[in-house]
Amino acid sequence: MSISSESNAICRGLDEFCLPAVLMHIGRDRLLTWNRNFLEAVGCAEEELQALAASELVFFGATSPEEIAESEESPSPIHLDSCTIRSVATGNMLPGRSFRREDGYVFVMLDPVGIESGSIAEAKLAGQQLERDRMKEALHRTVAQQLVALQFAVEVLKIGLEGGRAPTTAEVDRLAGLLNEMVDSIRALTQETKI
């Protein structure tokens, strides 16, 4: 598994905790992968973020002397630092933490969003609620609508058959099309829930 796909999985997992997270590479000056909370925190679209240089968004430093000492004493090849991330939407600087590897990969995590107390337990609950709401919305927008159409399409054909009218090839094709669209929607939703 590459660092990018591992980080992608971690980023998506951190969404559950309302934690915005991003993986970047200092040398390439690029953001490599991020989660939904990060997009919300910086207030920009996926495409917009892809076009931005990492140095336009993430600023390192402001680490306390204790943290520097702790980082230098640590035998770990990971350097811990505090950082700030510029919100594209508001220009506000958001506080976070960065974990830098010697090969230039940096994992950045912002403070939890939308959580007043900042406790992890509350963050987790809020994250789960957000996810539930999002899934509910996605289910209604896609599968529930398609199911209604499909149920009534079948009923229309059934009533037709009862009245001695055989369905046309086009009608059966449309039915198969509706089923395929629903399978695609379910597959897409299942994919989204995988970490």
Add this chain to the structure above:
Amino acid sequence: MTILLIENHEDTVTYLKRFLEQLGYEVVVAADMMSAAKAVNAHRFDVILSDIRLPDGDGLTLMERIRGKTEAYAIAMSGLESDADIVRSHSVGYQDHLIKPFTPDKLREVLKKAELVGTRGARRNLHSRSGTSDII
């Protein structure tokens, strides 16, 4: 009987309309709040079957605006709503609330209720006009 079907999901409109026509209803379709309000001003409907989510607003606001202009039996259709949403849909004037996905049998059942209420209403009006008791 005439039904105003207010829904913007293309496939749902196609098959719901055909289903209702097979049941013998005359169906007028409106894809948004504005055209639904226009339709209510222009025609008399026996039943209004409206999605709660509309591209230019919601079915609750629509019902608040049109309730005074129509006596149609109003049925709301929505996704996974909470009890509070259902209470709200009744308070603005919907008599029934269907949660998507609902079955054709469920819709038939609600439409039967609508027909019954419509018949009672017509009989009540007849009695009122002839000066007889309002009790059926």
